Amino acid sequence: MxxxxxxxxxxxxxxxxxxDEASYRVGLRVPHVTEAARFYQGLGFEPIGAIPGPDGxxxxxxxxxxxxxxxxxxLVGMPFPDSDRNA
Numbered sequence: 001m002x003x004x005x006x007x008x009x010x011x012x013x014x015x016x017x018x019x020d021e022a023s024y025r026v027g028l029r030v031p032h033v034t035e036a037a038r039f040y041q042g043l044g045f046e047p048i049g050a051i052p053g054p055d056g057x058x059x060x061x062x063x064x065x066x067x068x069x070x071x072x073x074x075l076v077g078m079p080f081p082d083s084d085r086n087a
Contacts, residue, residue, distance in 0.1 A: 022069035031075045037061035040070055 030036040037047065037058070045063035053059040053074070060073040 023067040025069045027071040029075045033058045036072050
């Protein structure tokens with residue numbers, strides 16, 4: 001299904017329609033990504049993807065339920081090599 005993309009801060013985006021995008025996105029920073037992802041799966045969210053850290057542990061999990069997408073990322077340890085943000 002195609003829906004209008006509201007763009008940033010309600011301004012129209014150049015690509016007026018996007019396929020299969022969640023209407024709402026929420027980012028959560030948690031101490032234990034895998035445990036939090038399991039919790040949200042128990043509430044009916046389906047895993048869409050995961051990003052491993054350098055040590056192999058999951059530092060971000062992407063889950064979706066209907067029109068809501070959750071980005072569950074690590075409270076510490078998210079790698080941002082091109083910035084000063086390390087934790």
